[in-house]
Amino acid sequence: MEKQPVALVHLGIIMDGNGRWAQKRSLPRTAGHLEGLKAVKRIILAAAEQGIGFVTFYAFSTENWKRSAEEVNYLMHLFVSKLHGEIGFYNKHGIRVLVKGDIAGLPPQVQTAIEKTVEETSTNTSITAIIAINYGGRDEICRAVNTFMQKNPGTAISENSLASYLDLPQLPPVDMIVRSANERRLSNFLLWDSAYAELAFYEKLWPDWNGDDIQHICTEYGKRVRKFGGVQ
Ligand code: IPE
Ligand code: IPE
Ligand code: MG
Numbered sequence: 587m588e589k590q591p592v593a594l595v596h597l598g599i600i601m602d603g604n605g606r607w608a609q610k611r612s613l614p615r616t617a618g619h620l621e622g623l624k625a626v627k628r629i630i631l632a633a634a635e636q637g638i639g640f641v642t643f644y645a646f647s648t649e650n651w652k653r654s655a656e657e658v659n660y661l662m663h664l665f666v667s668k669l670h671g672e673i674g675f676y677n678k679h680g681i682r683v684l685v686k687g688d689i690a691g692l693p694p695q696v697q698t699a700i701e702k703t704v705e706e707t708s709t710n711t712s713i714t715a716i717i718a719i720n721y722g723g724r725d726e727i728c729r730a731v732n733t734f735m736q737k738n739p740g741t742a743i744s745e746n747s748l749a750s751y752l753d754l755p756q757l758p759p760v761d762m763i764v765r766s767a768n769e770r771r772l773s774n775f776l777l778w779d780s781a782y783a784e785l786a787f788y789e790k791l792w793p794d795w796n797g798d799d800i801q802h803i804c805t806e807y808g809k810r811v812r813k814f815g816g817v818q
Contacts, residue, residue: 592807592808592812593637594636594638594761594762594803594804594807594808595638595639595640595758595761596638596639596640596641596642596757596758596759596760596761596762597633597638597640597641597642597760597761597762597763597764597803598641598642598644598760598762598763598764598775598776598779598783599629599641599642599643599644599763599764599765599766600644600763600764600765600766600769600772600773600775601622601625601626601643601644601645601766601792602765602766602767602769602791602792603618603766603767603768603790603791603792603793604618604619604621604622604791604792604793605618606618606767606791607621607622607791607792607793607794608621610791615657616656616657616660618793619657619660619661619664620664621793622792622793623664623668624793625792625793625794625795625796626643626668626715627672627675628795628796628797629641629643629795629796629797629799629800630679630681630713630715631679631797632796632797632799632800632801633713633800634679634680634681634712634713635797635800636800636801636804638713638800638804639713639714639758640713640714640716640757640758640760641713641714641715641716642686642716642717642718642760642776643715643716643717643718644718644721644773644775645665645717645718645719645721646661646665646687646718646719646720646721647720647721647722647773647774647775648687648688648720648721648722648724648725648774649722649773649774662692662693662695662696665692665696665699665700665717665719666695666696666699669683669696669699669700669703669717670698670699670702670703672703673702673703673706673707676703676706676707676710676715677706677707677710679712679713680710680711680712680713681707681710681712681713681714681715682707682708682709682710682711682713682714682715683703683704683707683714683715683716683717684704684714684715684716684717684754684757685700685704685716685717685718685719686716686717686718686719686721686726686753686754687718687719687720687721687722687725687726687753688720688721688722688725688729689719689720691720692719692720696719700717700719714757716754716757718775718776721753721775722774723772723774723775723776723777723778723780724774724777725774726752726753726777726778727748727752727777727778729751729753730748730751730752730753731743731748731751733751734747734748734751749778752778759779759782759783760776760779760780760783761783761784761807761812762783762784762785762786762803762807762810763775763776763779763780763783763784763785763786764785764786764787764788764803765786765787765788766788766790766791766792766795767788767789767790767791767792768787768788768789769787770787782812782814784807784810784812786803786806
């Protein structure tokens with residue numbers, strides 16, 4: 587009997603190429619970010635249609651603070667207006683929103699928008715969209731180690747116990763990490779899960795992504811053989 591491809595449960599996306607999308611059109615980089623957030627909405631719906639349960643979007647890294655104040659401020663403004671401002675959209679489509687990253691390090695108005703969005707979408711069940719914001723894989727691991735040591739002084743850390751202190755430990759592990767805009771690196775995204783996640787890199791700039799890209803990703807994932815160190 588032919589083997590059925592395994593379903594993609596949790597997809598991680600490194601949304602890259604917003605700046606280049608804008609540059610190609612002689613627009614300011616901020617225009618690319620605005621368009622990139624429209625793509626997020628399209629992709630959540632497409633992922634739900636494909637039966638993907640969880641999508642983690644890399645929206646702002648712990649390294650992105652290095653960008654100009656203008657760009658960072660615009661991104662923070664977008665996070666407020668597009669998180670808080672889209673609750674109607676999330677609820678209409680059954681989208682639960684969660685966040686991961688060092689939320690306490692964000693401006694207060696972004697934290698308030700996040701809290702409200704997470705709370706008001708918490709009972710939605712079609713798909714879970716996780717926004718990684720002020721997120722770094724190394725930072726996530728350091729925060730988890732610090733909390734672990736505070737709560738379990740003098741105890742050695744094991745992989746399982748540490749995993750339970752990472753951000754959103756209740757979620758299934760990320761099965762596949764994809765990146766747009768032809769860059770082939772993780773840029774500090776999901777370092778723990780990437781130990782065994784499948785990887786795929788695509789040329790298309792993030793603001794141009796649509797449902798076809800998600801369909802390709804599901805087909806690609808179905809071809810992968812996951813062995814986790816064992817023998818298939
Ligand atoms: C990704 O697009 C969005 C964020 C990192 C916030 P970029 O802004 O990195 O786009 P490029 O890489 O400059 O094209
Ligand atoms: C990674 O993209 C961060 C996000 C997508 C939020 P960058 O554009 O910041 O990554 P580098 O600097 O090219 O590695
Ligand atoms: Mg980039």
